[in-house]
Amino acid sequence: MLTERRRYTPRLMVRPKSSQAVRRRSPITSGWMQLSFDVPVMPFRYERGMHLEDAGMWLDPHTRRPVAYVSHGHSDHCRPHGHAFVTAETADFYRLRTGRSALTVMNIGETLTRGLQEVDVFPAGHVLGSSQVRVRDLATGHRLVYTGDFKLRPSLTSPSAPVLECETLVMECTYGAPRFTFPPTEQVVTELIAWVGSVIASGNIPVVCGYALGKAQEAMAILHQAGHLVAIHPSIEPYAEIYTRHGVDLGQYVVMSPDPGSLSGSEGRVIVCPPQHARSIREAMPRTRMMILTGWAIDGGAPGRLPMGTALPLSDHAGFDDLVEYVQRARPKIVYTVHGNGGFAQHLRRQGIEAHHLGA
Incomplete structure (x- = not known):
């Protein structure tokens, strides 16, 4: 904030x-x-x-x-x-x-x-x-x-x-x-799903970055509705469990290994992680491509927070x-x-x- x-x-x-x-x-x-x-x-x-x-x-x-x-x-x-x-x-x-x-x-x-x-x-x-x-x-x-x-x-x-x-x-x-007049949510979601598809088609692993509470769960729900399998960073898990407990459908997901050097649990899936963990994932997994979801994408400066990243203005x-x-x-x-x-x-x-x- x-x-x-x-x-x-x-x-x-x-x-x-x-x-x-x-x-x-x-x-x-x-x-x-x-x-x-x-x-x-x-x-x-x-x-x-x-x-x-x-x-x-x-x-x-x-x-x-x-x-x-x-x-x-x-x-x-x-x-x-x-x-x-x-x-x-x-x-x-x-x-x-x-x-x-x-x-x-x-x-x-x-x-x-x-x-x-x-x-x-x-x-x-x-x-x-x-x-x-x-x-x-x-x-x-x-x-x-x-x-x-x-x-x-x-x-x-x-x-x-x-x-x-x-x-x-x-x-x-x-x-x-x-x-900071954001585009329609439907447009941003369409662009996110298209980006995920293009990254997968290129043989790389899409990583969607958002805060552990709120943005991460929204990304999980969007990806689930689009039919994608999801792997989440361990820091997201306790918040995701609370969302599920209160009836929010996040779909089936797996939790990545705490070791950023391990691909266990993330093969064939879209990774969702908080922005502060993006660099370690990128260094351990060179074939990843990063996307951050933030209202600050309107300013064009958000990609600088990620290694080789891009951004979409999806804000809470x-x-x-x-x-x-x-x-x-x-x-x-x-x-x-x-x-x-x-x-x-x-x-x-x-x-x-x-x-x-x-x-x-």
Whole structure:
């Protein structure tokens, strides 16, 4: 995930007064810079994660917190919190990564009441078990949506995110620049399958690279539907087992030997592995050809991460057009963005929408 590098930790406080003020600590002095808003907001504090004051809960905090909602199972979101609220699928990933069992499972469609706020859980479309939440203030009816990492496009391994109407929208915008308008998923899948076929026809071994959780399982499902046999890197196996346990059809696959010099288990198959293991596989198996699946392929720089590789823009994040669509359909009065570099918030302001970037 792309995060903005800063020399200080941003801290923002949003308070619901008649003349709304966001107070942000200056990186130069200990005073507060005042930003005036003309729209009502729900009180929250942002400090490497969102803190809903009335609910007494953090949303995706980057550091350990007493009570936290964790939107999905990637390592940058799974911290060993005192108590975590997660979906059933994310619970399995969370336990695998942290060893923690102090969890409350929030099923999709359920409502959790904390203090004077109700929290509803919806799919996010990012990876299996990923979720977004809508928080409703019981006193005012104000609704805040926190998307977490999300995607509107279809997927074989996780349900797409619905757009949730709200007054305050807090959304991730990893791909917040207009150039990150991805081609249709069907087109990318067609190109992937054609590439695999051409590599096999040339007598070589195709290696499809994607993150061990999420992208790897999507690749496995795509290859299975196309009739290809798959061999996976050992680091993918525990996540694939959780997908299968929750009913996702990844097809029959074998797990490669941990020894990169061994071809055992991969003969006649398409290899799926995380990008960090591509070089060792390439060095041990010269007849391999590499493909990485990443949204950064739009920039043309992704192949440089692989030995003799190429790339396709298959992402588990929302592209620029998805971000725009979400805002248009959610109809928020104010938008806060996280991740990315703040460019999407600037784009929204140019469209006349109150928007501010919170940082990483």
